[in-house]
Amino acid sequence: MAFSSRLLSKSRQLCGNGVILQQDRVIPVRYFAKEASRPVLKGDEMLKNIFLDVKKKFETALGILRKEKITIDPEDPASVSQYAKVMKTIREKADLFSESQRIKHTIQTRTQDILDARTYLLTLKEIRIKRGLTDELGAEAMMMDALEKVEKELKKPLLRSDKKGMAVLMAEFEKINQKLGIRKEDLPKYEEQLELKKAKAQLEELKKDALEAMETQKKREEFKDEAMVDVKSLDIRNFI
Numbered sequence: 001m002a003f004s005s006r007l008l009s010k011s012r013q014l015c016g017n018g019v020i021l022q023q024d025r026v027i028p029v030r031y032f033a034k035e036a037s038r039p040v041l042k043g044d045e046m047l048k049n050i051f052l053d054v055k056k057k058f059e060t061a062l063g064i065l066r067k068e069k070i071t072i073d074p075e076d077p078a079s080v081s082q083y084a085k086v087m088k089t090i091r092e093k094a095d096l097f098s099e100s101q102r103i104k105h106t107i108q109t110r111t112q113d114i115l116d117a118r119t120y121l122l123t124l125k126e127i128r129i130k131r132g133l134t135d136e137l138g139a140e141a142m143m144m145d146a147l148e149k150v151e152k153e154l155k156k157p158l159l160r161s162d163k164k165g166m167a168v169l170m171a172e173f174e175k176i177n178q179k180l181g182i183r184k185e186d187l188p189k190y191e192e193q194l195e196l197k198k199a200k201a202q203l204e205e206l207k208k209d210a211l212e213a214m215e216t217q218k219k220r221e222e223f224k225d226e227a228m229v230d231v232k233s234l235d236i237r238n239f240i
Contacts, residue, residue, distance in 0.1 A: 056094075057096065061090045061094055062240060064086065064089055065090075068086045068089070069082075070082065070236050072203060073207075073231075073232045074201075074203035080200045084198075084199035087195070087198075087202075098195060099191075099195055100190075103127065103131060107123075110123055111123055111124075114160070115159055116158060116160065117157075117166070118147060118151075118157060121140070121143055124140075133194075142176045143173060149172065150169045150172065207231050211231060214229070
């Protein structure tokens with residue numbers, strides 16, 4: 001069945017959206033067109049280097065995807081785990097952020113100029129929501145309550161530059177961590193769980209795209225009598 005074009009397009013999109021094309025940069029090809037009469041500028045060199053870097057990362061990812069077997073079965077823990085391992089290999093080989101590293105980078109970037117603790121916590125909540133993460137333990141509400149307690153004692157808003165006040169708040173946060181059973185030594189486990197959650201979401205998206213591709217193909221006259229294959233039987237390596 002001629003599903004290859006659609007599946008190749010969709011698997012590249014998934015790879016791009018989830019792994020490679022998180023650069024938030026769009027570079028028109030014309031920037032790299034050869035112009036004999038135009039001197040090379042620093043800006044041109046920078047754009048060219050960005051383009052070559054993204055191209056290298058993309059090719060690295062495709063090279064790994066051509067070798068590794070991926071089963072499109074988001075309901076099977078073994079398939080999700082295998083997909084997560086493949087994505088981890090891609091990140092390591094292509095020097096890309098993991099999900100937890102990306103979140104950490106976002107937090108650092110978004111909060112570096114925030115002066116007060118309240119705005120900082122509200123920004124963390126905003127980042128969590130935008131990343132599609134849930135606060136199942138209710139930690140955010142407990143942290144805000146702790147801030148309310150500290151600011152009530154201080155009788156003023158808590159600034160991040162207030163070392164004494166922040167130390168008191170951190171002590172309150174540590175009490176919350178202990179209450180919720182959150183330990184620093186368990187962070188690698190939480191990061192692994194986050195990566196598995198993301199891997200499952202990507203497999204669900206890939207399954208949806210594959211089914212849509214097959215449904216579209218089946219509407220064509222030459223394929224109307226052919227049965228749809230099980231998505232789990234598809235081998236992505238054949239479409240890359």
